[in-house]
Amino acid sequence: MRVASDGYIDLWDHRRVKTPGYHDQGLDPVPESEAIAFLLSHSFRGHRRVVLPLSVEDRKRIRLALWADLVSERMTLVDRVWRSITEAAPAPATGKGPQLAQLIRYGEWVYPLYFDGDVTRVIPLSGTPFAEVPEQVVFEFDLERKTA
Numbered sequence: 001m002r003v004a005s006d007g008y009i010d011l012w013d014h015r016r017v018k019t020p021g022y023h024d025q026g027l028d029p030v031p032e033s034e035a036i037a038f039l040l041s042h043s044f045r046g047h048r049r050v051v052l053p054l055s056v057e058d059r060k061r062i063r064l065a066l067w068a069d070l071v072s073e074r075m076t077l078v079d080r081v082w083r084s085i086t087e088a089a090p091a092p093a094t095g096k097g098p099q100l101a102q103l104i105r106y107g108e109w110v111y112p113l114y115f116d117g118d119v120t121r122v123i124p125l126s127g128t129p130f131a132e133v134p135e136q137v138v139f140e141f142d143l144e145r146k147t148a
Contacts, residue, residue, distance in 0.1 A: 040111050107130075
């Protein structure tokens, strides 16, 4: 029996059929560092700040997103995870250029989250080694310690 990443079952197997939906029995979550890097490699509409660490269920959804056949399916899963760990933030007062919203630290990596126009994204696309971040920068959220 073949199960697609969206939970549908190949109908050529007539023995057992599940209804469409999110089924994760036996699905291993993505390692946390890989899940954070994958999630923050996307841009998201609106202005939001990270307020919660990734749960095991969120990491399982990211595993499904990695396996997704369709871009729309992948983005639906990634957006669901993004909305579960973030909260809305006010738009910056000045709309000129990207504005630093938050620094997210995980282990030895720092991900600078920016409000860029009408989207929230990490600039540069990948994280920055912690050793290269100036000391005067205050971290607003540390995913490793789960503190704000």
